[in-house]
Each structure stands twice: as C-alpha cells, then as structure tokens.
Amino acid sequence: MPDDIRTRRLARRYRRWLIAYPRTYRHERGPEILATLLDAADPGRSRPAGREAALLLRHGLGRRLAEFGRRAFVIAAFAAVLGGLSGIALGSWLAWRDVDPMAPDKATAIGLAPTVLPVPFNDRVDQFGRHTFWNPYSRNTLFGGTGVRAGRTSVTGMMPPQAGVKQVAAAVTRQMRAHGWQDVRTTVHRDGPQTAPAAFAEVTGTRAGYLAAVQITQAESNPSALNLDLMWSEPPGHLRDTILGGLAGALLGALLGLYTARRMRRYGPGRQRAYSRLCVATLLMLAPACLGNIPTSTGSLLANTHRNGHGPSVYWGGFVFFGAEPLAILSLVPILAIVVCCVWPQRAPVRTPTTA
Amino acid sequence: MPGFAYRTINCILAAMASIRRPSFLILLALAPAPLHGYAVIKEVARLSDDKTRLAAGTLYAALDRLSDEGLVQVDREETVDGRLRRYYRLTDPGIAALAAEAEQMRRDARMVTRRLSAARPVGAPRPA
Numbered sequence: 001m002p003d004d005i006r007t008r009r010l011a012r013r014y015r016r017w018l019i020a021y022p023r024t025y026r027h028e029r030g031p032e033i034l035a036t037l038l039d040a041a042d043p044g045r046s047r048p049a050g051r052e053a054a055l056l057l058r059h060g061l062g063r064r065l066a067e068f069g070r071r072a073f074v075i076a077a078f079a080a081v082l083g084g085l086s087g088i089a090l091g092s093w094l095a096w097r098d099v100d101p102m103a104p105d106k107a108t109a110i111g112l113a114p115t116v117l118p119v120p121f122n123d124r125v126d127q128f129g130r131h132t133f134w135n136p137y138s139r140n141t142l143f144g145g146t147g148v149r150a151g152r153t154s155v156t157g158m159m160p161p162q163a164g165v166k167q168v169a170a171a172v173t174r175q176m177r178a179h180g181w182q183d184v185r186t187t188v189h190r191d192g193p194q195t196a197p198a199a200f201a202e203v204t205g206t207r208a209g210y211l212a213a214v215q216i217t218q219a220e221s222n223p224s225a226l227n228l229d230l231m232w233s234e235p236p237g238h239l240r241d242t243i244l245g246g247l248a249g250a251l252l253g254a255l256l257g258l259y260t261a262r263r264m265r266r267y268g269p270g271r272q273r274a275y276s277r278l279c280v281a282t283l284l285m286l287a288p289a290c291l292g293n294i295p296t297s298t299g300s301l302l303a304n305t306h307r308n309g310h311g312p313s314v315y316w317g318g319f320v321f322f323g324a325e326p327l328a329i330l331s332l333v334p335i336l337a338i339v340v341c342c343v344w345p346q347r348a349p350v351r352t353p354t355t356a
Numbered sequence: 357m358p359g360f361a362y363r364t365i366n367c368i369l370a371a372m373a374s375i376r377r378p379s380f381l382i383l384l385a386l387a388p389a390p391l392h393g394y395a396v397i398k399e400v401a402r403l404s405d406d407k408t409r410l411a412a413g414t415l416y417a418a419l420d421r422l423s424d425e426g427l428v429q430v431d432r433e434e435t436v437d438g439r440l441r442r443y444y445r446l447t448d449p450g451i452a453a454l455a456a457e458a459e460q461m462r463r464d465a466r467m468v469t470r471r472l473s474a475a476r477p478v479g480a481p482r483p484a
Contacts, residue, residue: 029416031439031440032393032440032442033393033416035393035439035441036392036393036397036412036415037412039439040394052412052413055411055412055413055414056412056413058413059414059416060413062417063417
C-alpha cells in the first residue's frame, strides 16, 4: 500500500478518535494534535495504536467533562441517584403489573393443594383477582397508595380433629418440603404466655413462581380452620426489570442533570443561584418517595405485599409513606421550571444601527 | 510590580505542589528552546532514556494543564508538509517552577545521601 494512502487512512482514523474532544477544542487544537499523532506513528501503520486511541478517548472525554464544570457533576450525580431509584421502582412496578391478576387459576390451585395440605380439602376454590389499580388517593391525599394488586386463590382444608395448631403446622411444613416447596417458613402466634397453646400459625413457601401461605387458626370463638392462599411469589423477570429500570433511570437522570447545568451556564449568577435552589427543592421533594420505593422481592421498602387484605398488593412508590406521594407529584413543579429555563430561547443582543 | 510577583509566586507554588514526572519532563524538554509536540515527545524519551514515552493524548493534556497554570505558552506556529506545528516555550514562571523543582530534588537527594551514609550496614554490631 503506498505511503500516502496509508497516511491518509491513518489520519482519517485518528480524526474519528479526535471526535471524543469537544468541538471547539477540536477546531482549535485538532490539526496540531493530528500532526503530532502522524509524526509519532510508526512507519507502515495504517491504524491507530490501541494505547494511543484509548488515551485520546480518555483525554477527550475528560476535556468534555471539564467543560461542564464541577456543579454540573454534583447535580448530575444527585439526578442519577434520584433517577436510578425512580427507575428501579418503575421497573419493579412494571414487572408486578405484568403479572396475570387472576393467576393461579382454579385448576392450578386444586393441582397444587395436595403438595401443601396433608389433610383433605374442599374442591370449592375462592379466587380474588383484581387488575392493576392506579389510585393515588385510595385513602386520602396524604396517605394514598399507588400500586398493583395481584390475584389470590384460596383453598380450605379440613382441620384434623384433636390436632393442635403446632402439629398441623409441622405436618404442612413436612408436606411442602417433601413436594419441593422452597424457603418453607413457619410463624406461630400465641394468645398469652410462651407456654400457652398456639392460636395461629402460618407456613409459607415458594415453588414455580408461586407463594403458598397456609394459615392455621384455632380459637374459642372461631372453629378450627385451615386455609391455603396461593399467589405470585415474585413476578418473572422482576430482578431484570428492576436492574434495567435502575440503569436507565440513572443514565437519564445524569444526562438531564448535565444538560440542564450546561444550558443554565448561559444565564447570569442570579438565575444560576435560582437553578441551584430548584435542584435542591427537587431533591428534597423526591427523596422520600425514591427511598420508600426501593424494591424488595415482595413490594417496596416501605410497602410490602399485604397478604392479610383482599389479596397481595404491591405499592409502587412507597407512596403509602406518609405524604411522600404529594411531595413527589409537587416535585414536577421545580423540574418543569428547570426544563422551561433550559429550552427558553435566549434573547439576541440588541444592535443599535450606527449612522455615519 | 507586586501583582505580577504575587501571581508568579502562586504559579511556582502551585507547580511545585503538583509537578508530576511527565509534566516535569515536558518542562525540562522545553527549557533550552521552544519545541513542537512531536519534538517534545522525542526529547522527553531521550531525557528519560526511553523510559517515558508520552502518547499524544497525554502530551496535550499536560500541555493544557501547564498552559492553564501559566508555565508554558505558544511561541509560534508553522505548517510543514501540510501539518500544523505549534511550538511551545517556557514562561518566566515556568522557568522559575522548573528551577524550584530542581532545587527541591537536589535537597531531597542530599538528604537521602546524608541519611544513607549515617545508616548502619545490615548485620553490623550495635555500638556499646
């Protein structure tokens, strides 16, 4: 290959790497850096050396980052954290929303019941299913809940005569373990001292994406009852959606932070101070909901799956956290103010015509 | 001129606090005469017995930093075979910073020599 063709090719490839530098810097220093790169290149080379390319990329991006300034990075870091937390909550919420609200169906529940209950059970199955709800004001403005409610199918078993709650719970545990249920746990409650007979026990376990909860009750006012609830333990893809949501949220937050900080640099110190205050206001308003939203396998940090109600529900937003939801909604005001300031066209300087 | 002196001292102090090996070698390379980028790379390699081979990206990042600190500045530009060559030279604060760094190194070397000569050889008996 003739030297001039090889050199042209090398120059073209170096120019591509120089794109890592900011445009103004590239315009001013690009030809000089390119000349040095070509001078320093080994004879016969038509591709940039890996180390050289990596350093160009590193210094170019470093130069770009330096142009944003320190405040932009502080803002971007906070925005990334808030965006990441919101993203993982949204990812978790979307995963729960995709769960079939009517699952497991009656046939599945009847099929699974013998793997859990060591006693005969009724063929009659109760099913509670409800589609995703979006009700930020389920109780009142300051104590609302926005979330999803997954379905639950219940099977009632016959409590063996003369058997205590603890013995039945032990039999259920053995039955579940023998049929491959994982993470089998037993909780026992007593009405009175430690020596009193157990009044209520719950055995839970998971298998094939389902959570089974067997409640065993024995009270004077209430005849003995044994109830099996079957529901989703965790939506398939919950972890994946949560991670993807978090990454996307963090990236978008960081980019928004950098973009707004850069755009606001065209204004004077007064508006820049106002911008900083709007950022702090956004942070304070969004932080409670974002922290409450941190997902767990059964919902979120401040609002887990409620199995004692009419079915498992997962609140997105930890919004049941007192007052977090109105604050999170109100945070749209400073965010919108920042965005409007950023996209607002800047007035062109007025030129006074001069007369000769 | 007190303002100029103040700025010069600040430049020297900042430079003394943060001169790293590549920056020191670049200042050293530029000490005798202005050089363009590739000539700086070659001179630095020669001065360091080929132990430090500056990449272009590193060189220009260091030159930007040294320019911001007021230690180097552009001397002139030339175009040779269609390639732009920008020559850099040391400024007065740059010369002072290099001299201060050299003096610091001399002091350090003297101290090391003194302490090493006072040190007992390994395994030598402890004086009674």
